[in-house]
Amino acid sequence: MRDFFKIFGRFVPPYKSNLIFAIIFNVLAAIFTGIQALCVIPVLEVLFDTTKEVTTLLSWDLNKEVILNNLYYYITSIKFEYGVIAVMPFIGLFILIATLLKVGFTYLASFEMIGIRNGVVRDIRTSIFSKLMALPLSFFSSEKKGDIIARATGDVNEVENSIMSSIDMFFKNPIMILVMVGIMFSMSYQLTLFVFVMLPIVGFVIGRTGKSLKKSSLKGQRKMGVILGLIEESLGGLRIIKAFNAEKKMIKNFRGEAEEYRSIMNRLQRRYVLAHPLSEFLGTIVIIIVVWVGAILIYSGNSSLKGAEFMGYLIIFYQIINPAKAFSTAFFNIQKGLAAMERIDKILLADDKIFESDGALKLKSFDNYIEYRDVQFAYEDKIVLNKVNLKIMKGTTVALVGQSGSGKTTFVDLLPRFYDVKGGGIFIDEKNIKDLKLYDLRAQMGNVNQDAILFHDTIYNNITFGVEFATKEEVEAAARVANAHDFILETENGYQTIIGDRGTKLSGGQRQRLSIARAILKNPPILILDEATSALDTESERLVQDALEKLMKNRTSIVIAHRLSTVRNADVICVFNEGEIIEQGTHDELIKLNGAYNKLHSLQMRD
Numbered sequence: 001m002r003d004f005f006k007i008f009g010r011f012v013p014p015y016k017s018n019l020i021f022a023i024i025f026n027v028l029a030a031i032f033t034g035i036q037a038l039c040v041i042p043v044l045e046v047l048f049d050t051t052k053e054v055t056t057l058l059s060w061d062l063n064k065e066v067i068l069n070n071l072y073y074y075i076t077s078i079k080f081e082y083g084v085i086a087v088m089p090f091i092g093l094f095i096l097i098a099t100l101l102k103v104g105f106t107y108l109a110s111f112e113m114i115g116i117r118n119g120v121v122r123d124i125r126t127s128i129f130s131k132l133m134a135l136p137l138s139f140f141s142s143e144k145k146g147d148i149i150a151r152a153t154g155d156v157n158e159v160e161n162s163i164m165s166s167i168d169m170f171f172k173n174p175i176m177i178l179v180m181v182g183i184m185f186s187m188s189y190q191l192t193l194f195v196f197v198m199l200p201i202v203g204f205v206i207g208r209t210g211k212s213l214k215k216s217s218l219k220g221q222r223k224m225g226v227i228l229g230l231i232e233e234s235l236g237g238l239r240i241i242k243a244f245n246a247e248k249k250m251i252k253n254f255r256g257e258a259e260e261y262r263s264i265m266n267r268l269q270r271r272y273v274l275a276h277p278l279s280e281f282l283g284t285i286v287i288i289i290v291v292w293v294g295a296i297l298i299y300s301g302n303s304s305l306k307g308a309e310f311m312g313y314l315i316i317f318y319q320i321i322n323p324a325k326a327f328s329t330a331f332f333n334i335q336k337g338l339a340a341m342e343r344i345d346k347i348l349l350a351d352d353k354i355f356e357s358d359g360a361l362k363l364k365s366f367d368n369y370i371e372y373r374d375v376q377f378a379y380e381d382k383i384v385l386n387k388v389n390l391k392i393m394k395g396t397t398v399a400l401v402g403q404s405g406s407g408k409t410t411f412v413d414l415l416p417r418f419y420d421v422k423g424g425g426i427f428i429d430e431k432n433i434k435d436l437k438l439y440d441l442r443a444q445m446g447n448v449n450q451d452a453i454l455f456h457d458t459i460y461n462n463i464t465f466g467v468e469f470a471t472k473e474e475v476e477a478a479a480r481v482a483n484a485h486d487f488i489l490e491t492e493n494g495y496q497t498i499i500g501d502r503g504t505k506l507s508g509g510q511r512q513r514l515s516i517a518r519a520i521l522k523n524p525p526i527l528i529l530d531e532a533t534s535a536l537d538t539e540s541e542r543l544v545q546d547a548l549e550k551l552m553k554n555r556t557s558i559v560i561a562h563r564l565s566t567v568r569n570a571d572v573i574c575v576f577n578e579g580e581i582i583e584q585g586t587h588d589e590l591i592k593l594n595g596a597y598n599k600l601h602s603l604q605m606r607d
Contacts, residue, residue, distance in 0.1 A: 004334050007163060007341055011123055015116040019171065022116070025109035026172045030179035032102035037316045038183070039095045106172075113168040120167075121160045124344065128152045131347050136354045137418045138379075146229025147222075151347055154224055155340040158217075162337030166330040173323035180319045187313050191294055195317065198286050217339035220268055223261045225343075230254055268336075290317060354417055356438055361431060363440040366525045368429050369393045370415070370556070376423030377410055384410045386579040387424065392572075394525075397557040399567035401600065402576030408560045411576070412528050415558070416442045446524035448548070450531040452511035454503035459488055460495040462503075463517045470521055482517035482547040484510070509544055516547045527557040564601050573597065 012019065057073045058066050071094075078090050129152070140148070184192040234241060234250055241250055294310055370392040377385040385407045392398050400408040413419055414426060417433060426433045433441055454462050463478060464470045475495065479485040487510055491497040503511040519527065529548065545566060552559075561567045568587040575583040575590070575597045583595050590597035 004163065004166075004338065007338075008167070011120045012116060012167075014123070015119055018112045018115045018119075022109045022112035022168075022171055023175070025105045025112065026175045027179070029102050029105035029109060029172075030176045032098045032105065033176065033319055034179055034183045034316065036095060036098040036102055037319060038312060039091060039098060109172060110168060113171070117160070117164040117167060121156065121164055124159065125152070125156055128156070128344065128347055131350065134354075135347075135350055136420075137413070139350055141379075144225065144229040146227070146232040147225030148347070149232070150221065150225035150228045151343050154228075155221055155343050158221065158340035159337050159344065162333035163341065164337075166333050166337070169323075169330045176323045177320050180316050183316055184313060187309065187316075188294075188297070190297060191290065191313065194293055195286075195290060195320075198289065217268055217336040218342065220261065220264045221340055221343055223257065223264055227254070227257050227261060230257060287314070287318070287321065290314070354420060354438070357435055360437045361435050363428065363431065363436045363444060366394065366428060366444050366556070370526070371427045372411075372424070373427065374424035375411075375414065375421050375426060377407075377414060377419065378422055384579050385414075388579070388581055390574060390581060390584070392556060392558065394556050395554065396571040397552060397559060397567075397569075399559045399561055399570035399573045400576060401561055401564060401567065401573060401597065406576035407579040408576050409530060412530065412558055412560060415526075415528065416445050416447075444524055445526045445528060446519035446522050447528045448512070448515050448519050448530070448551075452503065452508075452515040454499060454506075454511055454514060456498070456501045458493075458496045458498055459491070459514065462499065462514055463495075463521055465518055467521050474521060475517075478517045478521040479514075481520050481550050482513045483543045484513040484517050484547075487513075512544050513547055516544065516551055520551055525556060527552060527555045529557065529559045529561075531560050531562060564597075564604055575600075 055073070055076060056069070058069050060066065060070065075090065132148070132152070181192060181195075184195070230250075230253065234254075241247060291314065294313070372388050372390045375385055375388045376383070388407075388411065390398070400411060402408055410419070414421055415433070417438060420434070428436070428441075428444075455465065460475060463475050472495075476485060479488055479495075488495055488497075497505075499505050499514075503514070506514070529552075559567055559570065564587075567573060571586070572584055573587060573590055574581045575595075577596060583590055583593060583597050585593065591601065
């Protein structure tokens with residue numbers, strides 16, 4: 001339960017006013033529940049003709065003896081004047097008023113708790129998404145996308161359905177139990193002390209039964225992450241699955257994972273549904289023993305309770321049984337919820353790593369140069385860049401070439417701080433990028449990648465993505481420069497056409513031209529192009545290359561390219577090999593050098 005209260009302390013404080021009102025309403029509801037139960041005693045006394053006859057009315061006071069005395073005074077008066085039958089409506093009115101106040105305050109308490117419950121769940125969801133947006137790319141390279149989605153959806157639902165649904169119980173049932181126990185003590189302290197001995201034994205048995213729920217629930221949630229990951233991968237690779245006739249293989253894999261999930265959930269839910277019958281059975285045992293002990297006390301003369309009062313005592317005691325049973329059900333629920341929260345915390349408590357230093361500097365403009373100084377980077381133990389040095393002057397185009405895995409993409413990813421360098425530093429106009437505000441740093445850059453990253457939205461919104469105050473004219477101008485305006489007008493709704501998930505309604509060349517239009521609209525001084533034309537056919541490549549040349553004009557451009565023909569006019573070409581720049585110069589200089597670049601060029605010319 002310590003973990004439960006840690007979660008409570010993290011997420012509930014913003015709703016403390018709701019919590020205070022809920023506690024007040026629960027106290028009032030518990031008091032009127034006790035009054036409602038006590039009103040049964042006069043009913044029983046009337047039925048069995050054992051009503052106390054009181055003829056003296058005392059001055060009203062918040063005192064048990066005074067209240068009971070005056071209640072029995074009015075019962076006696078009505079009994080003498082109108083007869084025994086007339087007493088019942090009078091007592092019934094008291095019960096009705098107490099019940100109305102009880103259910104009214106119960107509703108108000110639940111009203112406040114609903115605000116807390118839904119508010120906390122919203123905060124958890126928002127915190128997860130905000131954290132996912134803040135985490136570095138390295139976090140996602142070691143986590144399955146399906147498992148992350150499972151944590152952000154299924155696990156949050158589990159927290160909502162288990163932990164948050166139990167919060168109401170924690171601020172309702174203990175209050176109810178305390179108030180009822182107080183009334184029971186006032187009626188018979190001997191019997192109540194015996195009850196205190198019995199209830200912890202029942203709680204121990206229930207606790208032992210639910211001990212393994214958290215572990216089983218954690219296994220189930222992990223397996224659901226695997227299943228969602230398999231679905232996500234299969235949908236993404238559906239073309240390859242069909243091309244290689246691998247449908248049966250994928251179905252077999254999925255069936256195996258689904259069967260394991262079924263087995264885990266069977267064990268978990270069978271233990272979970274044991275909570276209610278077990279608590280009811282143990283509660284019945286406790287009632288039988290209490291009745292037996294109570295009968296012994298009454299008939300031995302060691303208790304002040306009479307027959308009707310003992311029945312009232314049992315009714316009040318029964319008001320404890322239901323909250324106690326709810327505790328057991330909530331205990332099982334919380335164990336499941338804690339397992340879900342443990343998985344959620346792997347996101348919420350993950351190390352951001354990419355952070356702004358205190359007093360980070362603003363970067364208003366890029367004026368002179370970018371410089372990599374002895375830059376080192378490694379993924380875990382694998383060295384990707386080894387003491388790389390390069391100075392890129394403003395307005396120049398630098399091309400990065402070399403074999404796959406030589407460090408080119410990592411080189412450009414370090415500039416907007418998608419990752420942080422492990423050694424050395426990157427400087428913009430003599431300012432270390434680690435000392436700059438992240439927003440300002442990335443505002444200076446635009447990206448066009450090999451895979452055009454678009455969103456399930458309109459063409460217009462995809463072009464204006466990240467640009468808050470763009471006019472229609474500016475959007476159309478950017479599309480024209482990117483050679484995209486004509487094909488946009490040919491779509492069903494022009495700029496308001498929905499392009500589908502990741503732009504699936506468009507061709508590869510069209511998607512790439514939209515991503516170029518987006519970069520043009522942003523109008524960044526620094527441009528990063530990562531093999532922007534490598535996956536296109538000849539016609540699309542010509543249109544995209546023309547758009548890129550317009551985009552690169554008067555900008556500082558860093559271009560990753562496999563096709564050397566696209567970068568032969570670059571101001572500087574850097575040849576990467578195993579994390580190092582082994583050659584650099586213009587196209588003609590590198591050809592004369594007759595080294596690695598010339599070898600790559602000769603191979604491509606031969607092809």
